Structures are given as structure tokens and as C-alpha cells.
Amino acid sequence: MKRTMIAHIVPETESKISGWVERLRDSKYMIFMVVKDRSGHIQVTIEKEKMPEIVKSLEGVIAGSVVNVYGVAHLSEYVKMGGIEMIPTKVEVVSYAEAMPITDKANIDQRLDYRWIDLRDDAKRFIFEVETVAEMAMREYCLQNQFIEIHTPKISAQSTEGGSEVFKTEYFGQTAYLTQSPQLYKQMAMASGFEKVFEIGPCFRAEQSFTSRHATEFMSFDVEMSYIDNHHDVMDMEEDMLKYVLKRVHDTYGDKIKEVFGVDVVVPTVAFPRLTFLEAMDILEKEYHYPKKDDFDPESEKLLCQYAMKHYGSEFVFITDFPFANRAFYTMQSENGNSKSYDLLWKDQEITSGAQREHRVQQLVENIASKGINPENMKGYVDFFRYGCPAHGGYAIGINRFVAKLLGLPNIKEATFIFRGPNRIMP
Ligand code: ATP
Numbered sequence: 001m002k003r004t005m006i007a008h009i010v011p012e013t014e015s016k017i018s019g020w021v022e023r024l025r026d027s028k029y030m031i032f033m034v035v036k037d038r039s040g041h042i043q044v045t046i047e048k049e050k051m052p053e054i055v056k057s058l059e060g061v062i063a064g065s066v067v068n069v070y071g072v073a074h075l076s077e078y079v080k081m082g083g084i085e086m087i088p089t090k091v092e093v094v095s096y097a098e099a100m101p102i103t104d105k106a107n108i109d110q111r112l113d114y115r116w117i118d119l120r121d122d123a124k125r126f127i128f129e130v131e132t133v134a135e136m137a138m139r140e141y142c143l144q145n146q147f148i149e150i151h152t153p154k155i156s157a158q159s160t161e162g163g164s165e166v167f168k169t170e171y172f173g174q175t176a177y178l179t180q181s182p183q184l185y186k187q188m189a190m191a192s193g194f195e196k197v198f199e200i201g202p203c204f205r206a207e208q209s210f211t212s213r214h215a216t217e218f219m220s221f222d223v224e225m226s227y228i229d230n231h232h233d234v235m236d237m238e239e240d241m242l243k244y245v246l247k248r249v250h251d252t253y254g255d256k257i258k259e260v261f262g263v264d265v266v267v268p269t270v271a272f273p274r275l276t277f278l279e280a281m282d283i284l285e286k287e288y289h290y291p292k293k294d295d296f297d298p299e300s301e302k303l304l305c306q307y308a309m310k311h312y313g314s315e316f317v318f319i320t321d322f323p324f325a326n327r328a329f330y331t332m333q334s335e336n337g338n339s340k341s342y343d344l345l346w347k348d349q350e351i352t353s354g355a356q357r358e359h360r361v362q363q364l365v366e367n368i369a370s371k372g373i374n375p376e377n378m379k380g381y382v383d384f385f386r387y388g389c390p391a392h393g394g395y396a397i398g399i400n401r402f403v404a405k406l407l408g409l410p411n412i413k414e415a416t417f418i419f420r421g422p423n424r425i426m427p
Contacts, residue, residue: 001070007039009073011084017042018094020120021065024058031058034081035069038125044069045085057091064097064117108411112419115427119417123260127415130253131403135200137248138221138397141241147196147223152185154178154202158380167206167216178204181396183330184381186224187357190392191384195226200399208422212411213349213401217420221402224394231332231340231356232274234393235318238344238354239272242316249406263408272316273308277326277338280319283307295326302348319343329371329378330364332356332393340393347405354395361385 004015019037031046048055061067071088079085102114104121111118119125139149159166159177167178179185181203189197203220223241228234249257250265257265275283280300284290288303296304296319308317324331324339332340332355341355358364361382368378375382404415413419418427 003068005039006035006037006042009042009084009086011073011075014070014072014089016068016070017086018068019066021061021063021067021097023063024061031055033058033061033067035067035086041081042073043079043081043085044071044088044091045079046088051088054088054091057093060096061093062097062099064100065093066095066097068092068094108413112413112424113427115418124414126253126256126260127403127407127409128417130249130257130407131399131415133252134245134249134403134406135221135399137245138198138241139200140248141244142196142198142223145196145237147198147225148189148194150182150186150189150194150197150199151201152179152182152199154204156184158184158377165206167204180205181220182222183328183396184384186222186394187330187381187392188384190224190226190359191387191389195390196224198223203396210422212413213404215400215412215416215420216422218401218412218416219399221397221399222394223396224392226390226392228356228391228393231320231342231354231393234354234356234395235272235274235320235342235344238352238395238397239268239316239318243268257407261407261409263406265406266315268314268316270312270314272318272344273312273314274318274320274342275304276321277319277323278321280304294323296343296350298349301345301350305345305348308345315346317345319345327355329367329373330355330357331367332358333363333367342395344395344397346402347408349401349405351402351405352395352397354393356391356393359385359389359391 001016003018006017009015017035019035022034022036022041025032029048033044034041035044046054069088070090071086073084073086075083076085077083102110102117155176156179157176166180169176182199186197199222202217204217207214246265247267250267254265257263281292284300284303285292290300304317308314320342321338322341324333324337327339327341334340343350344352358367364382368375400412400415404412409415
């Protein structure tokens, strides 16, 4: 007999359900067993005297076990749970559970130790249902706009940005690195004439960061596009895409997100404000008496988001034209010592960085030298641009950070299926 999802049970019809035993209450005459699957839960009512076979088959079953229940569901005003109960004719035990090692009071680290049990919670699973729709919408937007999906290697002899924040690995007697981003290869696709590409894939960062927004491995949505005039073309695309993605998420899950997480999914109706780095620093100083610094810190990102909401009614704000000193060597410089770069802030945090890239070989070589990077390490990358390459730019959104912000989660760990941090490489 084929399984029926609990939410699709038709009363007074013979059916088979399969799922977890959520609760089991054994009283003198009755056993009440709540069975749960992804679609919902139902009470299974067993009259001990009438059903000795079933009582026997439930021996050793505790919450967490997996069962098949055959029987007929009846509507009943006495049953609190959905006004329906199932009277079984047969129960099969598919898997016996041991006593649960964590309770719902466990702290985040204990929960991550037993992540597979932690994720049995409906609200936690819902995070990944939302992520699925958000990623689908990003992909859908790209396909509708003639982007090509690429899959770049995650093991490479060249490290993206040099520096120490890279995991080294041994590769048949040679040193290889886990890629910090698809940056070099998505740019290579521009030199191959792909014109518009995107990738959804993992990035690895050997950073000892113990913040609520950093992981050592995270998923990134990356875009690169050719024939742009400057970084504003890249921002235009990202803004349009995010409006599309938020509308898709809102239309699919907006009500449920409100119900489960108490958060409104706001589909932006206004243009995202664009403040230059210098304007933003002035605003921080004048409006918030915040001392000028070389770069933004979490507190200043929060204040800039407040400013954007107050003056533009926007949850999003682009900060553009960072000093070249603050950005990676592959960023295109502008005339005034700044760069054609931007960050996008949302709900108090940076979720994206983007830029026009340097595609002129001579300038690229100078950038590498000015950042003190060993040119030998960048030779393969610079070669991408020696044989002709269009002007191009792109951006990256950290998907886990995006989802955490979308749902108002306190930590990126909650928005990551299996979190990786400096102290965690298991399970
Ligand atoms: P941050 O300043 O927050 O450390 P970054 O400037 O190093 O980020 P980029 O390298 O530009 O970030 O990466 C682009 C996007 O990828 C970021 O805006 C963020 O959404 C995400 N991201 C970057 N580093 C991490 C990380 N360690 N864990 C999770 N997401 C990250």
C-alpha cells in the first residue's frame, strides 16, 4: 500500500501513514501516539483491550522512532489535535530510537552536535524550504536574463586573493588551495565570451572569526557580467534581481514566515539608495557622531541601514566607491584613488560586495604590485586578460547570511544546514 502524507488523509478511508513517533502516552486502557511527517501530525488512538497485536508491536517504541501505521482516520470532536484521529489496524516499526541526547532547551553548540535531530523541528526545516525558494528565484531571474550557470573548481593551485585566509591542502605532492570564491574563474568566463554567468557554490575562508555572520565554508551566489560601463550597471542588475527574489519568497512563503518567525518579507518598492563611501562616512559623523574610520564596522553598518530607512524608506542601501586600499587587487580603480566597488547593506549587515573588475593587463599588474602580492602567484590569472577581455564586473551574495537576515535569525549557524567554523568540522 502506498503511503499517504498525513495532511492528505481522507477520513473514513483506509490509508497508510509513515513518520516519526512524536509523543507516546501509555495509560491504563489506551495508548495515544502522535505520528508526524513533513506535512503535519495526527493522533493514533489504540484501545489496548481491543488491539493486543498493536500494543505488542509498539513494545520498545519511544519518541523518535519511525513507524508505518495502517488504518482509518475518523473525525472526532473530542480529539484536540486537528479534530481527527486514526484507528490503526496494523503498526510496523521501521526504526527504534534511543533516548534523545538533546532537549529543546539545548544551546546552539549542543544542537549542532546533533544537528540531524535539531533539524527535525518544523521551524528549522522551514528555513531550508525558504532557502530553496530564494535560490530557485535567483537562478530563475538569471535564466530569464540570459545568464549561463557555471560550476567552477573548488581546488586550485592559485588562491583567489592571496593572503593567509586560505585552506591549504596537499595535492599529489603539490600545494593546492580551497577557493575563497569563484572570483578568478567567473572572470575567466568573461574572457571566454560567456558575457553573463552565475554560480551557486561553496566558498572556503580560513578565518578565525567567531561572529554571528562568519563561517569557514558558506554558500555564495555569484554573478559576473560583461560590457558594463561601470559598477552602477552591476548594482542595477543586483537590485532588480533582489526585488524579484523577495517577491517570489513573499508570494510563496510570506504568510508562513510571518507566522513562524514574526518577520515581514518586504518586497522593495523604492530604488535602493546609493551613498558613496565618503558620503556615508560624513553621515555617520554628522548624524550619529560616529568617529571617522578607515572602513565600516558592524555598528556603522547598522547606523547606515537606519539612515536609509529614515531618509529613503529602504531596507537596502548601497555603499559605493570604497578607497582602493580597502578592496581586492582585481577591483577597478577610479580617477580619485577610489574604486568602482560597492557593498550592499541589508538589515544592519553587509550581504554583498561587488565591483567593476580591472581587465587591462598593465593596470592589473600594477594593482598586484601595489597590494604587495607575489606576481608569480597571479600569473595564471593575469593571463586570462592577455588575449582580449571585455570590461566586466560582478558581485557575490552570501546565501546563508541572506537567509539569516531574511528570517531575522540571530546567527548564520541557524541558516546553514551543516555549519563550519574554526571550532567545528563535525558532524
Ligand atoms: P565581511 O567583511 O563580512 O567579512 P567580506 O568583505 O570578506 O565580508 P566578500 O569576500 O566580499 O566578503 O564576500 C561577499 C559576500 O559573501 C559577503 O557580503 C557575505 O555575504 C558573504 N561572506 C563573506 N565572508 C563570509 C563568511 N566568512 N561567512 C559567511 N558569509 C560570508
